[in-house]
Amino acid sequence: MGPIRPTIADVARAAGVSRTTVSHALNGIGKVDPRTRERVVQAAAELGYRPSLRAQRLRSGQSRTIGLVSSMPVAVAGGPSKLGFFMEVAAAAAETAMLSGFALVVVPPLDTDPPLDALDIDGAIVIEPDQDDPTTKRLQSRGVPIVTIGPQQGMDLPHVDLRAPRVGRLLLEHLREQGARRIALLMGSGHRSWYVDLAEVYARFAREHDMPPLVVEADESGGEETGREACAELLEKHPDVDAICAAVDAFALGAVRAVAERGLRIPDDVRVATRYDGVRARTSTPTLTAVDLNLAQAAASAVELLLANLKGTEVPQVISNPDPRLVVRESTRRG
């Protein structure tokens, strides 16, 4: 279990002074005779004494730790390898936090409520919370400053803007350019701002192109399977659908299965595109057209925004992420 950690009392004994003197000598507080100070520093070094981080932090009121909290159900955010949106943000956020002297605690998607109250954190980043997500409220009630990636509907929280309307436009215009004339929208239930923005962009796009809107919803907690079911029903009712824009990558995988089960080909009969250019999009058969959201940049910005707020620095409370970029793959590339 490693060596027993020397205490301030051990240093005091070795230097022949009081514990208060040790504390003052090591922290540069009060008046300590230079020779005494020298003796204390030497005793501390010989014993391998390091002041308790926790005690220092208790005094400073800071844990120098921030949390990164998922708001997605396991069915969407999990998956076999769990290497999704959340972990991609976590990798970049951990790096930025660490280089700023903060530790990052990751609160991954869980089937149970995450034990948020047990986290000793100075602030938190919550990823794409739903309008009714209880996470941000719980954290706020504890006085924990929050930054979200993607705004939370109905809340005025500092956030990184993932450019949802632009992302929606990129996907829909690309599908149309690839020849699609009857594009259906496969949405998640709930009111994440990404869904709300995408639905608006889709409605406008449909009006512009005289395309009767066709929106189906799948329950996030069912992941790929509910996406497949919703899409199968859609294709049964509307056999003229020639493209599916899936709000969530897990649903897109379900859509791919539903299309294949009807004996249709991708992309010749039905094109499929989704938002997040993650492992699912890149390893699906066929590979899926998706959007590079610049998540690493979003994660770094979220950490910087949170740390600026912790310091009380005057900062703009919304950081706009760089332009998203379409990544065209087999699921929409014809011929």
Added chain:
Amino acid sequence: MGPIRPTIADVARAAGVSRTTVSHALNGIGKVDPRTRERVVQAAAELGYRPSLRAQRLRSGQSRTIGLVSSMPVAVAGGPSKLGFFMEVAAAAAETAMLSGFALVVVPPLDTDPPLDALDIDGAIVIEPDQDDPTTKRLQSRGVPIVTIGPQQGMDLPHVDLRAPRVGRLLLEHLREQGARRIALLMGSGHRSWYVDLAEVYARFAREHDMPPLVVEADESGGEETGREACAELLEKHPDVDAICAAVDAFALGAVRAVAERGLRIPDDVRVATRYDGVRARTSTPTLTAVDLNLAQAAASAVELLLANLKGTEVPQVISNPDPRLVVRESTRRG
């Protein structure tokens, strides 16, 4: 910045008692009159008072936080999406830790030394440390209990055994089954136990099959590019090489490029296989044959082993991970 947090003094004032009484009433310490206790609890609830986690932890001597530390250079562990070995372990470890009431801090690969001394952690998991890795020594000198994933050469640390010899056998035997007769080993510099075990297995395999051993080393910090260079030189000197077993996935990508640059085909002329079945192996062109190491299981076992050691529970100090499984892909599948 959220509401100002009520203190124990606020509760004491509201309940008309001393701070000691508040502490005793809320923590069930000493003798407190039931009606007084009721008044304190109500005052605390009305004010939204929660005892400071940090103060509680200072008393208990526990942070209930564990660290997960990478030991790989950025060139190998990073990459564009950073979704590699480290983050795959992190996802599963965070989940297991959280369900056990512990937070997981991730210390990702950094170009600078990670600020380990600033981490307030009860214990740490270090992934595949090199023989000379300073990380484990620094943590040990602070008295931080450590578990490693993959043993550290020359150290007697509790660890999860990733079954390196079995993994090496799977790769080499598969390459031979696919017709390879001159298999070269593309190693990383350093003395990670995976390298040491793989080199031994390779030497024995070469003897068994009367195959002259052919081992080249690339510097980890160069990632894909040093893998390419080492492999180009190898193919120049030994044009009869018909398979490359790459110890690291970044090197395998370099090998794929070197083979293509010589105008050779994969797998017809040269087969390529690597250890870690991650995003690189799955999204490479061609896709790479690799091994499913059961990393999620290894991560969960490492967390459990560490927490058992923190509790002082008697546990076996080595946990053997389940059988690794070969995942055959385009880079070795012929015809």
